[in-house]
Amino acid sequence: MKNVLEEISAVMKEGSFDDSPETRYIFRSDTTRFTGTPDVVVNVRTEKEVSGIVKIAARHGLAVIARGAGTGMSGGAVPIKGGIVINFEEMNRIIRIDRRKKIAFVEPGVVTDKLRAEAEKLGLYYPPDPSSSAVSTIGGNFAENAGGLHCVKYGVTARYVKGFKFVDASGTIHECGIYDEENTFPGAFVMIGSEGTLGIVTEIAIELIDKPPLHETFITYHTTLLNAINTVAKIKTTGVDPAVMELIDKDALYAAVQYSKVDLPENTEAVLIIMLDSYLLPDLLERSILLENILSLMKVKQYRKAESEDEEKAFWDLRKAVSSAIKRISNDKLNEDITVPVSGMYTLIEFTRSVAEKYALRIVVYGHAGDGNLHVNILFDRNNATELNNARLASEEVFKKAVELGGNISGEHGIGLAKKNFLSIQYSKNEIAFMKKIKKAFDPDNILNPDKIFNITKG
Ligand SMILES: Cc1cc2nc3c(=O)[nH]c(=O)nc-3n(C[C@H](O)[C@H](O)[C@H](O)COP(=O)(O)OP(=O)(O)OC[C@H]3O[C@@H](n4cnc5c(N)ncnc54)[C@H](O)[C@@H]3O)c2cc1C
Incomplete structure (x- = not known):
């Protein structure tokens, strides 16, 4: 390791890398319980430094793990095989925003909300909004192809990536998309969502849109889950086109409501929070009336349209309170972000109830109902071996059901x-073998975030 540190000191400024036990401890995990201690953490500021570090890692056969803010929920930034963590926290400049072309050129360490705020100053909008956006970075969003509340209408991160620069496993710098249209091979975009396993992104060109100036927010109270889900389905088949459509099921709702100012009518079994946005008032009013007609058709008797910013804030506070409220009612939780077609949501949630009963666990569900992305939270106590084992078995059953219904495990x-141990529930042997071929083509020596998604064997 002494040689490696000497080589790093030739590439990095003094004080910009650290192999102290304290720092190595801090960077050993993300929001999951997986851990792995890095040999050294480097705080990069330039593409040249990233390239230099990857070259060192390649020479020594060391793992190299890119890290944004560490808010990942699947262990992506965990240095499970030690090696070098490239911390992007300080490589966080918004290089420029081209107002006319509506493109932001950003370094990977830019915090998602910072980009959203700077875009807004110019009347522009970056729609993908993971709930972690106050902390998460654009590099991490790119690597996970992050979604969020507004993705039902506006799509996920990949939709906004117009090009990027990256460092490959040999340390060579590449440009693709709008950075070099002529020479970009179309396959380069496979890097979006590849979880730092194919290359390390050093700059991203992000498409922005004009910010819709108008919006309205509703909360709807349902006396049955089925009614809530049928309402989602009905809204989807009309021209309401919500920008956000979130579902909170009973148990999540009652855990969270005490931390919000929302008054739940009696017998509420589920709520939807629905936001409509628009560039034009007549359009907004028309879709708002259409939504109210659908609610009437679906016999949703109790709902409110926010009449003030405070009231709207109360709706969102309820939604935001869910995750931490669930943490308060359980020692541990597995937050499984499965997807199913909207037509399969009710079956899936009912299934989670039967799984909860079978394994004597609590399972609570909420999520981005508009695009069938449900957060199935399996509550358990890690110190209880039976519960821990049952939680894992319950997860597996939920994944299988999601895939059976035409959805995804994440x-x-x-x-x-x-x-990674559940990948074969969704993908065939051939598909996994094909993904491994892509990984080997990009990273023949398996140094980029190794052992994530799947293990690679030599040869
Ligand atoms: C409270 C909470 C709410 C959340 N809500 C959402 C949500 O609504 N939607 C959603 O999609 N996710 C959500 N997440 C998960 C997480 O915030 C996202 O996955 C986010 O994109 C991770 O960003 P990060 O900067 O923290 O990345 P990290 O956790 O640091 O890293 C994530 C992955 O990205 C890779 N990576 C980071 N930077 C680079 C780079 N420059 N080049 C290549 N690879 C890189 C890492 O190696 C790792 O594999 C939530 C997390 C929390 C804690």
Whole structure:
């Protein structure tokens, strides 16, 4: 390791890398319970430094793990095989925003909300909004192809990536998309969502849109889950086109409501929070009336349209309170971000109830109902071996059901370490073998974030 540190000191400025036990401890995990201690953490600021570090890692056969803010929920940034963590926290400049072309050129360490805020100053909008956006980075969003509340209407991160620069496993710098249209091979875009296993992104060109100036927010109270889900389905088949459509099922709702100012009518079994946005008032009003007509058709008797910013804030506070409220009612939770077609949501949630009963666990569900991305939270106590084992078995059953219903084992959090053992539930042997071929083509010596998504054997 002494040689490696000497080589790093030739590439990095003094004080910009650290192999102290404290720092190595801090960078050993993300929000999951997976851990792995890096040999050294480098705080990069330039593409040249990233390239230099990867060259060192390649020479020594060391693992190299890119890290944004560490908010990942699948263990992606965990240095499970030690090696070098490239920390992008300080490589965080918004290089420029081209107002006319509506493109932002950003370094990977830019915090998602910072980009959103800077875009807004110019009347522009970056729609993907993972709930972690106050902390997560664009590099991490790119690597996980992050989704969020507004993705039902506006799509996930990949939709906004116009090009990027990256360092490959040999340390060579590449440019693709709008950085070099002529020479970009179309396959380069496979890097979006590849969880740092194919290359390390050093700059991203992000498409922005004009910010819709108008919006309205509703909360709808349903006396049955089925009614809530049928309402989602009905809204999807009309021209309401919500920008956000979130579902909170009973148990998640009652855990969270005490931390919000929302008054739940009696017998509420589920709520939807629905936001409509628009560039034009007549359009917004028309879709708002259409939504109210659908609610009436679906016999949703109790709902409110936010009449003030405070009231709207109360709706969102309820939604935001869900995750931490669930943490308060359980020692541990597995937050599985499965997806199913909207037509399969009710079956899936009912299935989670039967699984909860079978394994004597609590399972609570909420999520981005508009695109069938449900967060199935399996609550358990890690110190209880039976519960821990049952939680894992319950997860597996939920994954299988999601895939059987035409969905995915992960809608937005990625595979990383958390779901790699379940990959074969969704993909055939041939498909996994094909993905491994792509990995080997990009990273023949398996140094880029090794052992994430799947293990690679030599040869
Ligand atoms: C409270 C909470 C709410 C969340 N809500 C959402 C949500 O609504 N939607 C959603 O999609 N996710 C959500 N997440 C998960 C997480 O925030 C996202 O996956 C996010 O994109 C991770 O960003 P990060 O900067 O923290 O990345 P990290 O956790 O640091 O890294 C994630 C992955 O990206 C790779 N990576 C980071 N930077 C680079 C780079 N420059 N080049 C190549 N690879 C890189 C890492 O190696 C790792 O594999 C949530 C997490 C929390 C804690």
